[in-house]
Amino acid sequence: MEERMGRYLSGEAGGEEKAVFERDLALDPVLRDHFSAFQRMWQAASSDSHSEWNTDKAWQQFKQYNQIDPVQTNSPIRRLSWAVAAALFLAVGAAVFLWYQAKPDSYAYEDQKDDHILLADGTKIYLNAGSTIDVFPLTKKQRRVHLQGEAFFEVASDPTRPFIAESGETVTEVVGTSFNLHQSGSKTEIFVREGKVIFRSKLDSGSALALTSGEAAVFQDAQIVRLVNPSPNMQSWHSKQLDLSGIPIEVMISDMSRYFNREIMIENESVKDCKLGGKLLFNEPKIENVLAIIAATINANVEMDGDKCIIRGGKCP
Numbered sequence: 001m002e003e004r005m006g007r008y009l010s011g012e013a014g015g016e017e018k019a020v021f022e023r024d025l026a027l028d029p030v031l032r033d034h035f036s037a038f039q040r041m042w043q044a045a046s047s048d049s050h051s052e053w054n055t056d057k058a059w060q061q062f063k064q065y066n067q068i069d070p071v072q073t074n075s076p077i078r079r080l081s082w083a084v085a086a087a088l089f090l091a092v093g094a095a096v097f098l099w100y101q102a103k104p105d106s107y108a109y110e111d112q113k114d115d116h117i118l119l120a121d122g123t124k125i126y127l128n129a130g131s132t133i134d135v136f137p138l139t140k141k142q143r144r145v146h147l148q149g150e151a152f153f154e155v156a157s158d159p160t161r162p163f164i165a166e167s168g169e170t171v172t173e174v175v176g177t178s179f180n181l182h183q184s185g186s187k188t189e190i191f192v193r194e195g196k197v198i199f200r201s202k203l204d205s206g207s208a209l210a211l212t213s214g215e216a217a218v219f220q221d222a223q224i225v226r227l228v229n230p231s232p233n234m235q236s237w238h239s240k241q242l243d244l245s246g247i248p249i250e251v252m253i254s255d256m257s258r259y260f261n262r263e264i265m266i267e268n269e270s271v272k273d274c275k276l277g278g279k280l281l282f283n284e285p286k287i288e289n290v291l292a293i294i295a296a297t298i299n300a301n302v303e304m305d306g307d308k309c310i311i312r313g314g315k316c317p
Helices: 002-010 015-027 029-045 055-066 076-102 249-260 287-298
Strands: 105-108 124-127 132-135 143-148 150-154 163-167 170-174 178-184 187-194 196-201 209-212 216-220 223-227 241-243 263-266 281-283 300-305 308-313
Touching: 002 015, 002 029, 015 029, 105 124, 124 132, 143 178, 163 178, 170 178, 170 187, 187 196, 187 209, 196 216, 196 223, 209 216, 209 223, 241 249, 249 263, 249 287, 287 300, 287 308
Parallel strands: 143 163, 263 308
Antiparallel strands: 105 132, 124 150, 132 143, 150 178, 163 170, 170 196, 178 187, 187 216, 196 209, 216 223, 241 281, 300 308
8 A cells, every 4th residue: 555655646656557546545535544644744754855756866876776885785874764764654654553543433323222332441321313422442541432412321430531422512521420411413411310520511611510410411502501400301211211200291291202202292381380299200101101191180181193292271280
């Protein structure tokens, strides 16, 4: 590969060889990155030379060097030429190695697959539907991932190496804890199930919030706001539980819509603030069963209109 790139940059490649190389560049992103690094080093190495490289002249000079008395072939100049060539080769190799080392492993949610992603440090990551995550190679100083969508994290404790989760315009930093992160567009929500986290804006580190177990925050419109009395269902998609105990019906409906990924509407505005008595904790619930209990409690009717659910009538118990 290095020989092809060297011939291309020096102009030694013929018309057909040049066309084939340019076609390969267009089709192979790895080759493009490799070539870009090689090109920068090539330019840096030749920055003190003439603006036009004369390969014929260089070849004649090389032949002249070969005609020198063998006793002189190990002269400082000759050794220096090989040292420069070796250094350039090692620099290219190092750049390619570092590029491969820094390249993240990418994961996407797989339908019908409930398994978690297990990192080398013992951290577990659960992806929600439609979500992807890039996991960067672990270093001695940090562990870093980049999330698009929603995920639940169980971070293995390591006080010497913080875990950093980037999502949207936010950064979450932890040592060892479990939390839920949900990013949609420019909005990112976090809910801490256990432990402590630092939640901040990428652009404004001074806006950081320290959150502990049961606390939540949202980043929206370039601001981070702590959520007061956050819903217990912020990570229900992962726990497979819906806890509707003691929360207003309007919040119930919002949580259910998110859990079931269905649109649920309340026709009677006067029942939105109603709270249902008793403990309403559902394990792996079905939408029809939960809606039937709510409707029976407030004396309302439920209508299904395609993927839309409508609660009609009713009054606070």
